[in-house]
Amino acid sequence: MHASTPFPADDLFNPARPDSPVRVVVAGGGAAGLMAAGQAALAGAEVVLLEKMGRPGRKLCITGKGRCNLTNVAPLPEFLGHFGPTGPFLRQAFHRFFSAELLEFFQELGLATVTERGGRVFPASGKAPEVLSVFERWLDRCGVIVRTGMAVDRMAIEGGAITGVVCGGRTIACDALILATGGASYPLTGSTGDGYRLAEEAGHRLVPVRPALVPLLAEGSPAGRMAGLQLRNIRVRLFIDGRKRDEAFGELAFTEDGLSGPVILTLSGRIVDALGEGRDIHLLLDLKPALDEKKLDARLVRDFEQRRKEPLESVLRGLLPREMVTVALDETGLDAETLAGAIRSEERRRLRHWLKNFRLRITGHRPLAEAIVTAGGVDTREVDPRTMASRLVRGLYFAGELLDLQADTGGYNLQAAFSTGWLAGRSAAAGKVERQETF
Numbered sequence: 001m002h003a004s005t006p007f008p009a010d011d012l013f014n015p016a017r018p019d020s021p022v023r024v025v026v027a028g029g030g031a032a033g034l035m036a037a038g039q040a041a042l043a044g045a046e047v048v049l050l051e052k053m054g055r056p057g058r059k060l061c062i063t064g065k066g067r068c069n070l071t072n073v074a075p076l077p078e079f080l081g082h083f084g085p086t087g088p089f090l091r092q093a094f095h096r097f098f099s100a101e102l103l104e105f106f107q108e109l110g111l112a113t114v115t116e117r118g119g120r121v122f123p124a125s126g127k128a129p130e131v132l133s134v135f136e137r138w139l140d141r142c143g144v145i146v147r148t149g150m151a152v153d154r155m156a157i158e159g160g161a162i163t164g165v166v167c168g169g170r171t172i173a174c175d176a177l178i179l180a181t182g183g184a185s186y187p188l189t190g191s192t193g194d195g196y197r198l199a200e201e202a203g204h205r206l207v208p209v210r211p212a213l214v215p216l217l218a219e220g221s222p223a224g225r226m227a228g229l230q231l232r233n234i235r236v237r238l239f240i241d242g243r244k245r246d247e248a249f250g251e252l253a254f255t256e257d258g259l260s261g262p263v264i265l266t267l268s269g270r271i272v273d274a275l276g277e278g279r280d281i282h283l284l285l286d287l288k289p290a291l292d293e294k295k296l297d298a299r300l301v302r303d304f305e306q307r308r309k310e311p312l313e314s315v316l317r318g319l320l321p322r323e324m325v326t327v328a329l330d331e332t333g334l335d336a337e338t339l340a341g342a343i344r345s346e347e348r349r350r351l352r353h354w355l356k357n358f359r360l361r362i363t364g365h366r367p368l369a370e371a372i373v374t375a376g377g378v379d380t381r382e383v384d385p386r387t388m389a390s391r392l393v394r395g396l397y398f399a400g401e402l403l404d405l406q407a408d409t410g411g412y413n414l415q416a417a418f419s420t421g422w423l424a425g426r427s428a429a430a431g432k433v434e435r436q437e438t439f
């Protein structure tokens, strides 16, 4: 049967014959579900992949700004560190199938990759949809039955074990179900959080679902006045209730209502949690991180001396992007027309301090729908890290962002989806064999 043939296919709704191979249903055709389905098929199962959208992998196709940052070549300890407290759960999945295995997997399927700055790996073509095409061809060859436009509404559980899934009021019998329905961000891709409800119905606890890698809202007008401006090589220090809690270095973008860009997204998870606790959040932007206060002062003295007959505003244009100059003047209370040669040392100190400590109060964050990743989800304490199996319901497995896993940007989240998908697929196919032998 050809993958992605449209529904209906009544054969799916017939009970599996006693002599038929293990039937594994995978709910969700994202990174985790695609990998899980193929691996379960390779391990000998009859596999049905149910995807509620018209085509699987819609989120995959928009990852990495359309280029798909597949993974990262960072060594394991550093890699796990990018997941914060959710990292240790992944150790066993990564032990079985990590970045090297993923790259080998893609190489065998004919997908060439390139490794870029920061160890980030992309398809050499720079096209995320090519990754999806590779998966679709592979699933077809593995014999996976892909049904699109089919949402899993409910699970059939009898005697503490999965017996099927319910789609549109009809039951598809199965021996194992892999829930890979993703998180709840970018819902237009199909990731609307269905799996959270399904997991809860099966008795699983959820760690509160909240946005991670999300743009932030800043108080007042300074950020909005620079909307669209992108800055590189910026150091951002995070202060919570007046105490420095974190810092990050890299690219930053100003938006209509606040801040975005990799450095902000990296800090956002912690900020979302702190905002939820009603804490006071400030970011201090160091716009000249390569110069310490002394060197920056020497640079200002030199500039003001060399251009002593010019107004401050025009000298500042040599130091800052155009959009920032009026903001700098407003924030420091300096006069645009003052001639550089007439700037007093106290005024220079004020400017220097601002350049190293541009302060923005953070008042909120953009909604979950706009987050790159959903933090929280199925509590991993109720999932076996060696198999991705539920500890509560036999035959139920989890993979991908539905689990309480979230990492920084850099390819870590997709690797987690691929690795947990790999493990869930292999385990679900093997699990039935074990169950058949036991019962």
Ligand SMILES: Cc1cc2nc3c(=O)[nH]c(=O)nc-3n(C[C@H](O)[C@H](O)[C@H](O)COP(=O)(O)OP(=O)(O)OC[C@H]3O[C@@H](n4cnc5c(N)ncnc54)[C@H](O)[C@@H]3O)c2cc1C
Pocket: 027, 028, 029, 030, 031, 032, 033, 050, 051, 052, 053, 056, 057, 058, 059, 060, 062, 063, 064, 065, 068, 069, 070, 071, 150, 151, 152, 153, 180, 181, 182, 183, 185, 186, 189, 190, 191, 192, 193, 194, 195, 371, 372, 373, 399, 400, 401, 402, 410, 411, 412, 413, 414, 415, 417
């Ligand atoms: C804009 C953007 C850019 C990103 N870029 C990167 C990047 O470059 N690198 C990186 O590592 N990570 C990136 N991420 C994060 C990464 O995309 C996710 O972590 C990853 O896609 C999670 O995979 P998943 O398979 O768990 O879920 P998803 O990819 O969300 O897939 C879940 C699938 O399940 C389907 N589904 C949902 N409910 C049901 C149901 N009831 N029945 C059947 N099917 C259902 C959905 O339609 C969807 O196709 C990015 C995310 C976004 C939003």
